[in-house]
Amino acid sequence: MNTSDPRRPYVRPMAGWWRRNPFFVEYMVHEATALFVAAYALVLLVGLRRLAQGEAAWNGWLEALRSPVSLVFHGVLLAAFAYHCWTWFRIMPRTMPPLIFGGKRVAPGVITACGVAATTACSLVVLILAWGATR
Amino acid sequence: MDAWKADVAIVGAGGAGLRAAIAAAESDPSLKIALVSKVYPMRSHTVAAEGGSAGVVQAHDSLEHHFHDTVAGGDWLCEQDVVEDFVARCTEEMVQLEHWGCPWSRKEDGHINVRAFGGMKIERTWFAADKTGFHMLHTLFQTSIKYPSIRRFDEHFCLDLIVEDGRVQGVVVVDIASRRFTLIQANAVILATGGAGRVFRENTNGGIVTGDGMALAYRHGVPLRDMEFVQYHPTCMPGTGLLFTEACRGEGGFLLNRDGYRYLQDYGLGPAEPTPRNKAMELGPRDRLSQAFWYEQQKGRTIDGPHGPVVHLDLRHLGEAKLRERLPQIYELAEEFLGVDPAKTPIPVRPAVHYTMGGILVDGRCAAPLPGLYAAGECSSVGIHGANRLGSNSLAELCVFGKTAGAEAAAFAKSVAHGPADVLLKQAAASQQRALELVTNASGTERIATLRKEMAQSMEDGCGIYREARSMQATCDKLAELRERYRRVRVEDTSSVWNTDWLLAIELGYQLEVAQAMAWSALERRESRGAHQRLDGFGERDDANFLRHSLAYHAGADAPRIGYGDVKITGSPPGTRAYGAAGERAEQERAALPGRTGEANRG
């Protein structure tokens, strides 16, 4: 009776795992939006290089930024940033030690809301400063 | 057939089995301990215990109080010397669990907290929210990992005990995943397989609670004691039987009939007061509460639900915050399974079978009459529950007597030598053969589920909350018929890997025999006591004839032979069992008798 082992566990393949569940798709989109952050950093880096190359180069870069393609691209970047920011703060309560305030745990929703509020406030401040500086 | 030589083999890895394994390992680290379970240990049914575990801690409480509550709660069918030992050791075991990490609920000052429980005079129930069994089980399981001498046989099903030369010498187990058979040779065997509640239709028990250990011991001539005493828990989910812990009432919940009336005051449990009073109303013992439900049903004062009549467990006045803190699991069960928010709506409940008071006959050292065999926990009858168990005594029992069984079995194992392996292997091979015949029996015609369903219905019909000779006899006859039909049981699955069809058939065999022990013990007990209540002219307790333990002896294919054994009385002569205001009067009278108080504390 005990001669051979009849067990033959079946291991399922992982290929295409992220398409199996909407949650994973969302996660991949979140991760993908990080690429947009990198893309914008690249745009700024190019600007820095142009600045170093002299006034004409710098003005050319500014001109390029005003092109319709660039404006659409920045619109896309902004949307991706907003999504990345929102999903990042949504997972944040899961990544930190319990926050005790007045003897009670701060609810995850509150932490997310605070994060998003802080980001919005910072963005507004930068926007106002930039706007003031360019006038 | 593989063979493995152990010193102590333990069957069942719930609370009692794990505690026994740890005790055996601690008593002598050189002993080899085999811990066999048909499920992974953390799946064992201890996991489902909710309310708590008893242990005297408060200054105004005493061991004597716990002793009297337990003995009176058991309607004086307890082994009183064993109860004395039990109550004296509960608290130490609870502290031990605390040291091992059990997350007991605490008071603000950091000391453990206790709550009120049914039939207990003073709050002495330690609790971990309403998941006490879960936390105890995981604490014990995870702690057991510390001991290298414990070898677990997870998901191994026990098929038989090996009895040779007048003593137990091992067990035959089969690996569920591969159908490999193993003889575990052991000089002492501890059965810790839990109860047998699944022989009834509506019950609180997990699917694994099939009386395996009881049947194994019983088949080898060990009597099953007090099997007629089966506890109906009064507050269970209609249909599924899932449990709403007694702690719901300990925290202040009410039981209401269709008129919103706290009907328990009509059954000698009053007066009804707005806050919980120990040993009164909703904090009466389980047998009385389930019986009161039955009467309400007869009077047409219950509420009709899709799964039969119900009453209401009303927790609304406790408020959501307290319910979420003290009864989080209950809250979720009500919300998810019934769609009821207990802070806003009463929970429909009805009694369901919960606990087997009887079991394998063992003495206070957990030793069965068969040398080398020990038992602990619900599968055993060590004698502390009598005719009705008090809530929170069974979790404590797992620890107290799990420890005893482990230590005693270890000591016995060291006192004898291993028998000749070839003889034992031959026996084991025969057991293997018998088990496999179920699969190879191609001519089988009887569906497992049909037999099981008929058994469970018949047990409910004949051995329910109230019983009479005619219906009990009908159940006995039905069980005989089912055992006969079981010989033609059909196992559809013939494969070797995870063949649960085959295991269900074996379990059904165990269940049918245990059910017979219950039904015949019940039929023969012509009195009413604790959870055994008769309507056919035996409505009173009859100490002259039945202050005795029933003993069911296996008789092959025939009905069991029922014998009787004495009850050990030490500090508490049989008295009136009363609760509520009447109970308080009875207690004052008892205290007034000379020479009574303090006896239970001796030794």
Added chain:
Amino acid sequence: MAETTGNGKVVRIEVLRYRPEQDEEPFLQGYDVPFTDDMSVLQGLQYIKDWLDGTLSFRWSCRMAICGSCGMMIDGEPRLACKTFLRDFPAGTVRVEALAHFPIERDLVIRMDDFLAKLERIKPYIIPKEARTLAQGEYLQTPAELDVYEQFSSCINCLLCYAACPQYGLNPEFVGPGIMALLHRYNADSRDGAAAERMEIAGSEAGVFNCTAVGYCSEVCPKHVDPANAVNQNKTRAAGDYFLRFITPKGGAR
């Protein structure tokens, strides 16, 4: 003969079958099951087992979401079958498969020795900070101290979080969310003094840094354990330990 059910509603349960002695690979088999609104997916499977096909294998016991046996993929999500209800599948079909990311032993039964082996490795027991005899009574622990670890002690080992963790699926060496929750449970217990030993596992190659904060483990946890939180709290701690050893003489917290 078969059990009768009330309202004539029928659900089609499609089960991923795999019988290692017969089948090369898993396949879907459908069963029509009469049901009532209070029936769980588990009860649906029991109906199949009892009345339609005795060869179907699955684990179950308590029926009340505490024993952790009946985790499976239900319409692609890791769920406990006992607390997923047939009424919640209005399309009339529900697909049931063995928990993802584990080898299938047979039908809905997965092989879970990996989890047990990992559990044994993390020393899942109190190693006391200070010794105390039973006669001295319990360790004092305030409700606030209890609150720090209690949620992590509520893990029922149902493995839903592992089936929700793609990183575990891609690299089974990863200790994974459930075990990290239990590791953290002991490290965060005021009575325990062996956090440093356990952090070696948390900070190891197979440890917390395999986690990419997908977070689905905590979404599917039926007991609100939040294993993602346990993993990520320990990322901070493991990183701290790593850098501390450069600046403290004896390797810091190891």
